[in-house]
Amino acid sequence: MRILLVTSVDAWTRSVSTIHKWIDAGRALGHDIAVYGEADPDLPKLKFTTDLKGVDLALFVVQVPGDFPDMPYLARVLDGIPREKRAIVDLWGRYNETIRVDHDFNHLEKLDGHQAWEWHDAIAAVSKLILQPTLSPRREGVKPFLFHGFDEASITKKYTSSAEAADAWKNKPYGAMYVGSNWHRWHQMRAFLEEYGKVREEAGQACLIGWDWGARPDWAVHKAIMGVDADPEFLAAQNVEVRHGVRFDEIVGLLGQAKFAPVIHRPLFRELGFVTNRSFETFYADTIPVLMLPDDFVEKIYGAAAKKLVPSKGLASLIADALRQPEAYWDAVLKTRAHLAAKHSYAVRIDELTRMAAK
């Protein structure tokens, strides 16, 4: 099957890692999957194409306006591939009514110049098959499709037992690490770090890697955009190391330098039950993921074993317990990895997509 992924890719942000996995999975499974556009020297492992001949399905992957190609590519793909051979996955909930959760939002004209109706019209114009990365889309007609997946081959260290994993895990330079930008995650991160502070001496230093953790950026100040707050004094008091963002292909390796890695979803995504690349990617790393997510969401996506990785009795309690008995937590990690590999592989995703497109 020939699948075209119509989106923008950037080595530093959004879904670039997932796009790589789609290309790789396509190659392994005998599909021809490529990103629509000219080759990007910054992303040499990605297959790009502008050849529209024989495309069975064009999947528009949309987060920001720039994910729709610029001219002349936009007209070529819309004119060249009939609507019934197109699908669109709305990764940021643009196709919903306007939602505000804390400071988070799915539409904000002052940020990107677009009102809700423009998103709705554009998405509906592309295809009748509108998908969102949640198990329960809110809007009628939208189908659930998680898009992001779990690639078992990307697990950096495969342990044969939880005992082996726990033994290898004990000596890490950091106690906790989060890699990702400070975009509507500050309040959750602050709460995490406050709790983590209670066990930091035993667990190790925390590290934040990503954009805008060190200070509230000027553009957010000028546009009065909340949700990228920062408190450098608090971070200093918590002895948190702050580093700038990194390329997508450095993330998993970095996370493996810490004992714990929180999985945090921005408020909008929590509200909509959306998954992201990081929902799955953290489980590739040689670390214990801490799922700062609702219980029922965790069970549905990650399986029953993953509930142990949710700090339902408080983060400090989970960290302290994991330090005392890491095998139990690694057992949960290994079982969750197996669950993800079985239920959320990219082969599963491709199969789900092609079945929906065939209807």
Place this chain on the structure above:
Amino acid sequence: VNILFVMKHRGNAGNTHAVANYIRVAPEYGHNVAMYGDPQLHLPELKFSKDVKSFDRAAYLFESEIYRLSRLEEVSMLSAIEKRHRMIFDMDGMYSPVIKIDDYDFNHASEEERLRWKEHFETLSDVVMKPMLAKTDRPNVRPMTFYGYDASLEVKPADAPEKKYDIMHLGHNWWRWRDIGGKFLPAIESVRERIGEIGFIGLWWDGPPAEGKDAGPEAAFESDPAMIKRLRIRTEPSVMYTDVIRTMSTAKINVFTQRPVLHHMKHITLKYFEIFYSDTIPLLMLDETIARDVYGPAARELMLRENIGEKILDALARPDHYRDVVMSVRKHLAANNSYEKRMAELVSAIPA
């Protein structure tokens, strides 16, 4: 047919005026024409719409820049109206080879720029319309005089405003200085004392735009403010398109110049028609063949290519004679260029 124009709209631009006419006449023929965008309070006669699904044809109109919608709007537009139902009006000759006239005016600064335009045009539409009379040998390029002539807009002498000027030039100083500063002003210098008030209405006669190079090539705004002052030319700001005809009617004579590169490409602009609505004597700094093609044989009498000073004095001295010539041209224009005719041409130009 429901046609949506996608274009930059400005109250003081001729193309906006022309589309206002299409909007006006369309319902009489069972058609619906609108301009893409939100309603503008200062342009109440223009019908705007962003409901692209209500339209089955798109007419893009490009001048000297590629007019773009926002990315999301473009997605909706291109999805709703497929390529075979789109057309492009190439008003400034950008879908043409690189042309430079007398090392002065040009359509493209480089071949690379031309290729960029070509790619955009050919991706967007299979049909490029050129506002001209002459046929082309390119199968995807079709001539269509975009503008029409609406005889009801002709200003009768009894309704005309008081004449404040003997001579007027209404239009921006955009690639006009070779005609005005190089031919017209030197020619009238020796007879200036025999001519009353002269007015140049429009931008950039007193100097180039404040934006500097961002506004366009320096040569486009070339002028000689000292010469303008010496010849006692009164300069005034531009007027809204709704005031163009009445403003031109405040002068006994209106001088018509056309941007050189467009004249070379034989593009017919709105001014070709607008100037004949006015209660004035239009004198034409145009190629005579083009003038006769548009205006009919009477136009010969209105040519202002040679003996400019004498022609001006003659027109001022024999207004009745020239008024008869103007009436003859008006009849020719009305017979051949109604908006009703244009509307039919527009509808038939976009494949069903």
